[in-house]
Amino acid sequence: MADVKNIRILKVFKALEAHPIIGISNKEIADGLGIPAYKVSRAIWTI
Known part of the structure; x- marks a missing residue:
């Protein structure tokens, strides 16, 4: 599960x-990644 989260974080930062x-x-x-906006926010706040 952590791998999926890390991959999502990398995709957000590439965008x-x-x-x-x-x-x-x-x-x-x-919209570009096909994920909910709250997951983008969480990915950014993770760092």
């Missing part, structure tokens, strides 16, 4: 890295 200047919202990341 953020792809938009360094303008940025991207949690909802946009969630």
Whole structure:
């Protein structure tokens, strides 16, 4: 289960890295990854 969480965190940060200047919202990341927005928020707060 921890591996799935770590993979999700990496995917979120790759999405953020792809938009360094303008940025991207949690909802946009969630939609792109096919996960709920709260999981994006949790991934960001994990670090």
